[in-house]
Amino acid sequence: MDVINLRSDTQTLPTPEMMEAVAAAQLGDDTYDEDPTVRALEEEAARLLGKEAAVLCISGNMANLACLMAHAAPGDEVFLDPESHIYYYEVGGLANIAGLMPMPVPCPSGRMDPGDLRRAVRRPNLHYPVPKLLCLENTHNRAGGTVTPLDLHNALCDTAHDLGLTVHLDGARIFNAAIAAGVPASAFAEKADSVMFCLSKGLSCPLGSIAVGSREVIERVDRARKRLGGGMRQAGIIAACGLVALRTMVDRLADDHANARLLADGLTAVPGLRVDLATVETNMVYVDHRDAYPDTGAVLARMKAVGVLASGRPPHHIRFVTHRHYGPDDIREAVERVRTALRADG
Numbered sequence: 001m002d003v004i005n006l007r008s009d010t011q012t013l014p015t016p017e018m019m020e021a022v023a024a025a026q027l028g029d030d031t032y033d034e035d036p037t038v039r040a041l042e043e044e045a046a047r048l049l050g051k052e053a054a055v056l057c058i059s060g061n062m063a064n065l066a067c068l069m070a071h072a073a074p075g076d077e078v079f080l081d082p083e084s085h086i087y088y089y090e091v092g093g094l095a096n097i098a099g100l101m102p103m104p105v106p107c108p109s110g111r112m113d114p115g116d117l118r119r120a121v122r123r124p125n126l127h128y129p130v131p132k133l134l135c136l137e138n139t140h141n142r143a144g145g146t147v148t149p150l151d152l153h154n155a156l157c158d159t160a161h162d163l164g165l166t167v168h169l170d171g172a173r174i175f176n177a178a179i180a181a182g183v184p185a186s187a188f189a190e191k192a193d194s195v196m197f198c199l200s201k202g203l204s205c206p207l208g209s210i211a212v213g214s215r216e217v218i219e220r221v222d223r224a225r226k227r228l229g230g231g232m233r234q235a236g237i238i239a240a241c242g243l244v245a246l247r248t249m250v251d252r253l254a255d256d257h258a259n260a261r262l263l264a265d266g267l268t269a270v271p272g273l274r275v276d277l278a279t280v281e282t283n284m285v286y287v288d289h290r291d292a293y294p295d296t297g298a299v300l301a302r303m304k305a306v307g308v309l310a311s312g313r314p315p316h317h318i319r320f321v322t323h324r325h326y327g328p329d330d331i332r333e334a335v336e337r338v339r340t341a342l343r344a345d346g
């Protein structure tokens, strides 16, 4: 039985074209700014996002952290959703490495309210840290891959700037957001001071994430990356995959979105499972199992036994992420397997 692995779009493997590009890549020492493939990728990424400059990082986590360090100094205050990846999943790096003071601003459905942001930013006072930075996330992972629409995104950036904050966008899946919103990714980047996006998710690269911004911001990100130990040498082997990804893998993300819809429709019809279909906007499906199955781990184990892998979001949810390795037939098969796995008692 072939396993259907929907734990994350990070599970995607590089395409044959990427592997050929790696073999053919011209390489140099990137710390000397002498890797032509890295330079080509950074230039192409900056152009695509409508920014002056870009820097390639090992991971999304590192790129986010380097951006935070570029924008804010230890002790400064950063406004962000407590469900955001930067707050929830990045090992507290914003506090224990960047030294920043997080001010959580809850975001229903992953979308911040500009009024809530305005209320969260306090007037200057001796007692308070200096408010410096707003972090946004689009698509929003823990909200279910939801998209913050462009007009709301722009309103948030305008509000932040009006309040004297800079804006960092965790756009790990910015191209998913752009496709779902029907706008170019550069539209989301325009008002943000820095944007991070991942090559290693639906775009199928084995690793790599990119930070874009003005030349001045990216110089600071570059220095922070180096401080974090993220300076690289012949990183063209990563960049070669990234160039293929940007040229060939972006438009097909729409297929992943269609497959997520198919999966959501199928799973919500399985007795005991519920999907809030309104949240299925891109390539993620969050399934609520609490009606019939109290324990997330037990549901995952039953699914694993029939060859379907997903991620637990305890106490009540399981996350599925669609990606390039599975088409509509696999998705239908996954739904049938889940139905079988959960058919026995709850």
Ligand code: TLP
Residues within 6 Å of the ligand: 007, 008, 009, 010, 058, 059, 060, 061, 062, 064, 085, 086, 089, 137, 139, 140, 141, 170, 172, 173, 198, 200, 209
């Ligand atoms: N997300 C991973 C896990 O860490 C949860 C996943 O499987 O979705 N920002 C966002 C919004 C992300 O979803 C991720 C990865 C990152 C940043 C970090 O990227 P990497 O894994 O490259 O450090």
